[in-house]
Amino acid sequence: MRRWLNPVLALLMLVTATASLALGSVQVDVLAGLRDWLSQNPSGAALVVGEIRLPRTLLAMLVGAALGLSGAALQGLLRNPLADAGLTGASPGAALGAAAVFYFGLFPSAGLLAPALAGLVGAALAMVLMLSIAASTQASMIVLAGLAISTLAGALLATVLNFAPNPFAMQELVFWLLGSVSDRSMNHVLLLLPALILGFGLLWQERPFLAAITLGEAVAESLGFHFAKHSKRVILAAALMVGSAVSVAGAIGFVGLIVPHLLRPWVAYRPDRLLLPSALLGAALVCSADILVRLMPPGRELKLGVLTALVGSPLFVWLLLKERRQWAG
Amino acid sequence: MGGLSLTNATVAGRLHNLSLKVMPGEVWGLIGPNGSGKSSLLHTLAGLLPSTGRLRLGDQDLHAMPARERARQVGLLPQHNHSAWSLNVHDLVSLGRLPWLDEDPDAIDHAMELAGVRAFAHMRVDHLSGGQQARVWLARVFAGCPQVLLADEPVASLDLLYQQQISQALRNYARQGKAVVVALHDLSLAARCCDRLALMDQGRLIASGLVSQVLDPDLLSRVYGLEVMVDLASSPPIVLAR
Numbered sequence: 054m055r056r057w058l059n060p061v062l063a064l065l066m067l068v069t070a071t072a073s074l075a076l077g078s079v080q081v082d083v084l085a086g087l088r089d090w091l092s093q094n095p096s097g098a099a100l101v102v103g104e105i106r107l108p109r110t111l112l113a114m115l116v117g118a119a120l121g122l123s124g125a126a127l128q129g130l131l132r133n134p135l136a137d138a139g140l141t142g143a144s145p146g147a148a149l150g151a152a153a154v155f156y157f158g159l160f161p162s163a164g165l166l167a168p169a170l171a172g173l174v175g176a177a178l179a180m181v182l183m184l185s186i187a188a189s190t191q192a193s194m195i196v197l198a199g200l201a202i203s204t205l206a207g208a209l210l211a212t213v214l215n216f217a218p219n220p221f222a223m224q225e226l227v228f229w230l231l232g233s234v235s236d237r238s239m240n241h242v243l244l245l246l247p248a249l250i251l252g253f254g255l256l257w258q259e260r261p262f263l264a265a266i267t268l269g270e271a272v273a274e275s276l277g278f279h280f281a282k283h284s285k286r287v288i289l290a291a292a293l294m295v296g297s298a299v300s301v302a303g304a305i306g307f308v309g310l311i312v313p314h315l316l317r318p319w320v321a322y323r324p325d326r327l328l329l330p331s332a333l334l335g336a337a338l339v340c341s342a343d344i345l346v347r348l349m350p351p352g353r354e355l356k357l358g359v360l361t362a363l364v365g366s367p368l369f370v371w372l373l374l375k376e377r378r379q380w381a382g
Numbered sequence: 383m384g385g386l387s388l389t390n391a392t393v394a395g396r397l398h399n400l401s402l403k404v405m406p407g408e409v410w411g412l413i414g415p416n417g418s419g420k421s422s423l424l425h426t427l428a429g430l431l432p433s434t435g436r437l438r439l440g441d442q443d444l445h446a447m448p449a450r451e452r453a454r455q456v457g458l459l460p461q462h463n464h465s466a467w468s469l470n471v472h473d474l475v476s477l478g479r480l481p482w483l484d485e486d487p488d489a490i491d492h493a494m495e496l497a498g499v500r501a502f503a504h505m506r507v508d509h510l511s512g513g514q515q516a517r518v519w520l521a522r523v524f525a526g527c528p529q530v531l532l533a534d535e536p537v538a539s540l541d542l543l544y545q546q547q548i549s550q551a552l553r554n555y556a557r558q559g560k561a562v563v564v565a566l567h568d569l570s571l572a573a574r575c576c577d578r579l580a581l582m583d584q585g586r587l588i589a590s591g592l593v594s595q596v597l598d599p600d601l602l603s604r605v606y607g608l609e610v611m612v613d614l615a616s617s618p619p620i621v622l623a624r
Contacts, residue, residue, distance in 0.1 A: 132466030265480050267467055268522070271460045274430050276526075277453030277481045322467040322506075 058319050062333035066114065069340040073110040074102060076344055108242055112234040112301065113343040113357075114336035115245045117308055119252065119298040121335020122328060123291035124309025125316075126256050129263040129324030130287045131192050134317075138309035140195075141288055142179040142202025143296035148230055148304065149206045150175020152213045155226045166240055168229060169300045173244070176296025179206055183292065184285055191270065195284060232303035232358020234343055241301045248297035253332065255290035259283060260325040267324060305358040307365025308335050314372055384440035386456070386530045386561055388427060391435035396422040397585045400435075404530065404561045409553055411576030412565040413596075415606055419585040420565040421461060424532045427563060428458040439530065453481035457528030461535045461565075463519040465507050471518050472503045478525030490525050497521035497551050513544035520551060531555060533564040537571065549575035569621035573597055573614060581605060597621055 074083045081098040089096040090103025120138055128136045138144060150171035153159050160167040179202050186198035217223040262283040265273040270280045298305070312335045313327055320326040342360050349355050385405040392399055397419050404410050404427075412420040425431040429444045429452050437444040439455055447455070457478070465474060475493055476485050494500040497517045502510065507518055516536060523531055533552065537545040545568070553575055556562045566572045572579060572593075579596040581589045583605045589596045594614055602610040602621070609624040 261480050261483065264477055267465055267469065267474075268477060269460075269462075269464060269466075271430075272458070272463070275428055275453060275456075275458035275460070276477070277448075277450040279449060317467070321473055322469050323473055324467060 055319055058316075058330055059333065062330055062337065066333050066337040066340070069337045069344070070110055070114060073113065073340050073344050074106050077101065077106060077347060104238075108237050108239050109234050109343065110340060111239075111242045112237050112245065113340040115242065115249055116234060116298045116302045116305060117335035117337065117339025118332040119245065119249050119294035119335070120305060120308040120339070121312035121331040121333075122249075122253060122256065123294045124335075125313040125324070125327040125331035126259070126263065126287050127291050127309075128313050129327065130266060130284055130291075131196060132266065132269075133196075134314055135310070136196075138291065138295040139203060140199035141292035141295055142183045142199050142206060143176040143292040144299045144304060145203045145206035145210065146179025147172035147176040147296050147299035149179075149210050149213070151229055151300070151303075152210055152226050155222045155229070156213055156216075156218060165236070165238065166244070169241060169244055172300025173297060175206070176292065176300060180289070180292040180296060184288060187285070187288060192266075192284070195288065228356065229303050230358075231356035232305040232361070233346075233354070233356050234302050234339075235346075235354065235357075237301065245297050245301050248293050252290040252294035253328075255286055255293075256328055259287050259290070260328065263287070263328075264323065264325040303356075303358055305339060306362045307369065308339055308361055311365050311369055311372075312338060314369070386427060386444075386563075387436070387438050388423075388433075389436040389438075391426055391433040391437065393422055393426060393431055393433045393585075395585075396431075397426060397433065400426075400585075400587050402427075402580060402587065402590065404563055406529070406559050406561050407556055408561055408577045409556045409575060410561075410563045411572040411579045412563060412582060413567075413569060413572050413579055414582035414588075417584075418582040418605075420582055421534050422585070423580075423582065424458065424534050424563065424565060427530070428456050428532050430458070450481050453528075454526065455528055456530045456532065457523040457526045459519055459523045459531070459533040459536055461538070463515070468506045468508045470504050470506050471499055471510070471521075474507050474518055475499070475503075475521045475525050478522040481526055489527055493521045493524035493527075496524050496554060498547060513540050513547075516540055516544060516548060517551070520548060524551075524555060528560070530561045530563070533562070535565050535567060538567065545571060569597065569602070569610075570619060573619035573621055593619075 079101060081101045083102055086098030086102030089099035123138045127140055128134055151168040154168045154171040159171050163170050183198050183202050187195045262278045265276045265278050273280055312331050316327060316330045316334060343357055346355055346357050346360055385403055387403040389401050390399055391397060412423060414420055422431060426433045444452060476490050479485050494503055497520045499517050499521050507515060520536060537548050549571060552562050552564055578591060579593055580587055581596050588605055589601055597612050599610050599612045611622050611624050613620045
């Protein structure tokens with residue numbers, strides 16, 4: 054592994070975060086704004102930087118880190134570079150939870166936090182179901198369990214859409230699903246942060262297992278790792294992070310798929326060394342994407358999830374073509 | 383270490399009342415037709431397949447041992463090996479150190495030397511030939527320095543040179559005072575590189591002991607269902623179907 058990789062990625066993340074705090078429709082002094090906000094001095098700069106841009110920036114970084122990290126962990130666990138965070142079933146579970154809020158008005162007292170809270174409940178339910186089905190010694194069962202849960206949640210979501218009480222609720226849900234970190238508060242950050250810390254901690258301990266599973270379940274078992282036990286921990290951590298990321302920001306695609314893919318050659322293809330770089334690059338990427346969204350001409354906002362998918366999918370096709378050429382050569 | 387001993391082991395539908403004792407410094411060969419239970423026996427010896435009966439390493443019960451400690455003592459090379467990621471040879475061999483939670487450079491270097499893969503330590507494993515890869519998989523197990531090394535058909539589908547290199551590497555490993563159990567289909571190779579043999583059929587141990595005792599033409603003919611020619615006096619020994 055290149056020694057400079059993590060410091061460079063951390064620097065990249067900091068530069069993007071600073072840019073994200075500095076850029077916007079009004080020019081403000083970022084440092085002065087942050088200082089005022091921290092000392093609770095109610096200036097205009099404090100309002101813009103502390104109340105609007107800071108939660109948005111932090112949230113973009115946390116969501117990116119959660120998606121990059123869980124993508125890296127799941128690809129390592131399933132030994133498949135095409136594995137995606139959606140495989141935990143947490144993402145459609147969260148979407149279903151949020152849909153219930155838009156249609157049935159769950160958690161009215163939570164206000165703007167309601168979709169996120171319901172999303173968390175949905176993701177947790179999907180995760181419990183997933184873990185109980187995937188209690189197996191085979192990675193293929195995990196993929197099938199994830200697919201089953203996603204299909205079930207998708208069917209339920211379609212049912213909810215089918216019986217939408219009014220077109221506005223449907224529009225609200227669809228826009229929410231497209232993924233965005235705008236109009237969020239520090240409460241959203243506080244909702245996501247513990248899940249990210251817990252998930253990261255769990256995955257960090259599973260690094261030896263992720264290395265061992267490179268050679269398959271039988272070798273991992275012979276190296277002293279009980280596959281069912283360790284794989285459950287990895288799924289739990291990934292689902293926790295994906296579920297909460299989707300709950301607060303909707304579906305932001307391709308980050309979990311692309312980020313580990315981009316970084317793999319720089320960590321000598323070792324799944325255990327991919328975690329921290331994936332979190333850092335994921336954070337920098339989603340934050341940059343959000344800056345781009347804000348720099349777009351005014352009018353109807355391009356949703357963050359749409360942008361990551363628009364940029365991510367051609368990039369993914371290019372990576373696949375590059376790899377195919379390598380194999381052919 | 384007092385060797386690995388399996389006593390009266392039964393695995394439902396796979397192994398029937400099997401006993402075997404492997405001592406340090408010995409290379410044991412498991413022979414028998416396809417489906418005779420060689421792989422099941424290796425997985426049982428590795429403590430991965432639950433069985434009735436006793437499995438002891440020296441005076442310790444292997445089933446009661448914590449998984450990591452067991453992995454330090456017993457190394458398994460499965461029949462089919464594949465690396466999901468394009469690791470370089472050094473990193474792949476270092477995976478053998480996982481039970482020890484270290485990347486001991488001396489152990490890794492020694493393992494690569496023993497398996498003869500040091501020359502391509504920095505090449506990516508998927509860029510190697512099948513024979514080179516087979517030695518890398520073996521080096522991975524060597525790196526863990528297990529007291530007992532179990533290898534499931536490590537020379538299957540390899541050419542003569544690689545067959546000889548792998549079997550020689552296993553012999554050299556045993557000379558360091560370790561026990562080696564290797565499942566083999568090539569009976570001539572088994573005669574040449576093993577100290578003792580265990581002949582299996584339908585999950586049962588048919589014969590075990592010195593090479594000359596087990597490689598009996600009548601016994602082999604009965605188990606394999608065809609006439610077998612055995613010439614242990616020639617160099618190298620020859621065991622072939624007639």
